[in-house]
Amino acid sequence: MSNPTLLTISGALRKGSHNRMLLAEAAQAFGPADVIEADLNLPLYDGDLEAAEGIPSSVQTLANQITNADAIVISAPEYNKGISGVLKNALDWVSRVEGMAFKDKPTVVIAASAGRTGGETAHFMTHSCLTQLQAHLLPGPSVLVAGAMNEFDADGRLTNEHYLHTLTIRMQALRAISGQ
Secondary structure, eight states, X not given: OOOOEEEEEESOOOTTOHHHXXXXXXXXXXXXXXXXXXXXXXXXXXXXXXXXXXXXXXXXXXXXHHHHOSEEEEEOOEETTEEOHHHHHHHHHHHTSTTOTTTTXXXXXXXXXXXXXXXXXXXXXXXXXXXXXXXXXXXXXXXXXXXXXXXXXXXXXXXXXXXXXXXXXXXXXXXXXXXX
């Protein structure tokens, strides 16, 4: 049997972000998979741009990655008590692509934040957006890494056993529901 395709989506563009580190840990906990990292460096959504030029190729690529993935894990950083502009922009663009890419797609949302709530508001807002897009959001314990700058070692590995345990539970559930 071939490996499932796991799409990781970080709401942070910065290569060294804690959310990217958390996604790396999630992919490892998911187990053997063809892991694809989405690129959210997209133009800002603009209805005039869409009307004049259609869906940008980078947005179509993202929509295709979502459609072709067996499972999706999204790490949602929290900026100013909300979802990152990068992630919201990507979701807005994908909603404009024909075919409802997220529909029934097994998806888990996780978050890492410097704050003491671990990105709880961004997590909630991301869930809200994905519900509208009809993603199949897995229920279960939230993975909200608070004080993220203290929870990863110099190699970018998550050191807190509680977070690792909860992340493993979430990723095993995602793997099971993705049919793999």
